[in-house]
Amino acid sequence: MRAPKRIWAPLALLIAAPVLMGQREPVLVPEVSQSRVEVRQGFTGANLLLYGAVIDPAGARSSTQYDIVVVLKGPTEPIRLREKERIAGIWMNAGSSDFRSAPSFFAVASSRPVGEIVDPLTAAIYELGTQFIQLSPSGQIEPEEQARFASGLVDMRQRAGLYKEDADGVRISEGVLYQARIALPSNVTTGEYTAETFAIADGRVLASATADIEVVKVGLEGRVVQAAERWSLFYGLLAIALSLGMGWLAGRLFARL
Numbered sequence: 001m002r003a004p005k006r007i008w009a010p011l012a013l014l015i016a017a018p019v020l021m022g023q024r025e026p027v028l029v030p031e032v033s034q035s036r037v038e039v040r041q042g043f044t045g046a047n048l049l050l051y052g053a054v055i056d057p058a059g060a061r062s063s064t065q066y067d068i069v070v071v072l073k074g075p076t077e078p079i080r081l082r083e084k085e086r087i088a089g090i091w092m093n094a095g096s097s098d099f100r101s102a103p104s105f106f107a108v109a110s111s112r113p114v115g116e117i118v119d120p121l122t123a124a125i126y127e128l129g130t131q132f133i134q135l136s137p138s139g140q141i142e143p144e145e146q147a148r149f150a151s152g153l154v155d156m157r158q159r160a161g162l163y164k165e166d167a168d169g170v171r172i173s174e175g176v177l178y179q180a181r182i183a184l185p186s187n188v189t190t191g192e193y194t195a196e197t198f199a200i201a202d203g204r205v206l207a208s209a210t211a212d213i214e215v216v217k218v219g220l221e222g223r224v225v226q227a228a229e230r231w232s233l234f235y236g237l238l239a240i241a242l243s244l245g246m247g248w249l250a251g252r253l254f255a256r257l
Helices: 005-020 120-126 143-159 219-230 232-256
Strands: 027-032 036-039 046-055 067-073 076-087 090-103 106-110 163-166 170-173 177-184 191-201 204-217
Touching (some): 027 191, 046 067, 046 191, 076 143, 090 143, 120 204
Parallel strands (some): 036 204
Antiparallel strands (some): 027 046, 076 090, 170 177, 191 204
16 A cells, blocks of 8 residues: 655655765755646636755754745746727727746745845845746847836736735744645646745755646546647647537528528
8 A cells, every 4th residue: 555645755854864964055855735736627726735844964053043935936938918008099009028938827935025034136046026037028128118017917917816925924833844825826827837945044045945736627628628739730620610610500590580
């Protein structure tokens, strides 16, 4: 009989302890409550528990309190953001900006406000906040205009529940054990997610680790998505045929009325 997954984490920790004793820097051992989130019909979201421990083999920082920051990122995707302007009483597209790799989901949970943990440069390097997301803009655009579009994208996705920050979202016990809860909304994008955890002390990132989470569609919707990906040409022709057939049928029905 296979042992439950939650038992393997402590066992692996005990087995690895002798090896870790030779390390000088602390080591992060992360875990996640669900490594696979299934999106079914009527999906209302999911609550992820991200937890683990900070192991300090040398014991040099046993008296130091660690701060923990967890960053959960969804699959990146290109996006074009358009800006509307009212001209002669009509709202029209006045400008646009393209981003090559905007994360579809981005959440940060920390043991206290990030601004109290690290300086802005360190926060920008590790993307410890929505204002530090590396969006990779493309094309020629003025820095001020680029910053305005980036801010607009973040604001739009924050209102949709896809970008979020929780400055009190990590609980630390005994100075080494941590846990954080991050909610995935119902409109979350499927794909590969990464949960990056950072152990920080004295304004420095001393250890980091990554856990992977897979968000997949299952059931009828999942089979439709798989069919569209595997037989894209056939799926496209079938969609066109169905549209033409429904249009012809609707025309015949209205002609008889």
